[in-house]
Amino acid sequence: MYPYKALLFILLLFSLDYSSVYSQNSSYRSEFGFISDNDAYLATGQDRYYTNGLFLNLRHAVSPARIRSDKVFKNIWEFNVAQQMYNPKSGYAPTQRYVDRPFAGYLFGSYARHWLFKNENSIRAEIQIGTIGQHSLADKGQEFYHHAFGFYNIDGWQYQIENEIGINTKVSYLLKLTESKNKKLDLSLPFSAHLGNYFSGLDMSALFRMGKINPLNNSVATNSSIGNEGKYKGEFYFFLKPRLNWVAYNATISGSMFNPKSDNEITFDSRPLVFAQEAGLAYAKERWNLGFSLTFKTKEIESSAKAHQYGSVRVAYKFGKNL
Template identity: 45%
Template sequence: MKYFFSVLLLSCLWLQSSAQVYKNEFGFTTENDAYLATLNDRYYTNGLFLYYRRAINPANFKTNIAKKTYEISVAQKIYTPYSGDAPIKENQDRPFAGYLDAGATYSVFYKNEFVLKTTAQIGTVGSNSLAEKGQKLLHKTVGFYTPEGWEYQIKNELAINLSANAAKLLYRTNDKIFDVTGEGYANLGTTFSGAGISALLRIGKLNQLFNSSSYNATIGETADKRFNEKEFFFYLRPKLNYVAYDATIQGSLFNNDSPVTFGVKPIVYEQQAGVNYTIRRLSFDFSLIFKTKEVKSVAEAQNYGSFSMVYRFN
């Protein structure tokens, strides 16, 4: 009998652990063209994103809403011409530029697997973004070349940007191992303005959009009925972007005092291919991104890699 109760107690503890719901998560994303294992070091050469998310108490949710979350984040992006060593102004095929911001995101996840996210960001473009210092410190630390040419970077400008993203499940197989989601976004701001549409194709061990790491929805205030305790899937995300304005290429909206600027290609096609693995507390994501030309110059197409890790807790 003692043995029976011991087994029962351990089983209850295990079940409680397996059903654990986490309300918070902290994570980071790092993006770099070096992740493609090439010698290129150009254009969008490095990005770093830190974020904290928390699930909102569902007490007053409408019946069609599965989950709400909010997020605060900081991000830095670094852009260079064909190389970080481009000291001759006339040879630069893209401006040196840095972007630094702090942002807040509010996400609503509906039970019919529709997702709506709105984001506001405030920051700076220019030397105040610390991009020059960041790249030079990184290169010195790892023994790379010394970047040259940052004196021609895009000038300081206040960055205020708003964005909205929407996603809706379009199709899922009966065995729940493959699905397709339609996506759209719009940006409006002093740094980035434009819009785009995309599709997310996933295959593997999946969860609903309101429970999936695909949309940063693995946290919650209450336990949801998930397809799978873990996620492991491969995905493709083809995207068509309309670029109305990009201050990291064109300079300030309000003046033309940056020493090197170019026009933008208004239509940019992007293909992302990646893999995602999610367990109770952790999520990992790695992807490769390939873009067509973004700059009206001799600059070539843009390719880079992205790695993310998230840790959940209460």
């Protein structure tokens, strides 16, 4: 899939007057947004591995009167609905010899709570309930997209991983490390742990931001630009986020943890260590949060599969103005 129009749109938004983000804006208590992941955003013509992801989210900041701890600056709850699609080096794999990564889908809903502290550290806890396999509707979704936009025919989902319904949990901690004297550059360390029958492992990252940045407890970097009782200052910054992931289990590669493997299902072992580098831009002003980034990952699979890259577009609209 090659959604160039979305990429051009986000680049146009980033070309807006940089000075405008320095103005004081009204603050809002809620936001609705989406994230679109796709390898086509790199405009290289590839359509492989993690080929598409769509995330819809709704966030709301709890009233300050309901925050009991004097150390907590904000408390935000969040609902998500998402679908992720994976295929081999192409969505056209008519025989098993073309399958160097399993056909797989992951469809889930989640609920999360995010505690952002006055010292700019934060803790986020999330629980996901979903399904992998045919019940994820990834095969139907990819066939629909390719038919609707006139792309090549899809063939190979008969080899996809088996169905499994389950639960995954994720706990994240962000540590503010340092910042420059002019407050235009900072460094923080995000950590997260995943546990469940879909994904289990640990992530260790470093987040560098440079430009017009807000504190991490009031920033699009932590999805916390809502809920401030004062005026929200816009942001426009470049970021780098190198990440090392230790993989204990990945069901989209190794298949169902509990259900027996079918005769047609093709799975592989996951590589235990995967390195990723994300680089991008973030822009926020008044009601809108916008972002675009590219992620480059090392090889994830014990097969002939290669390293992988994809792009992400983020858009959120804020509403429910604070009084």
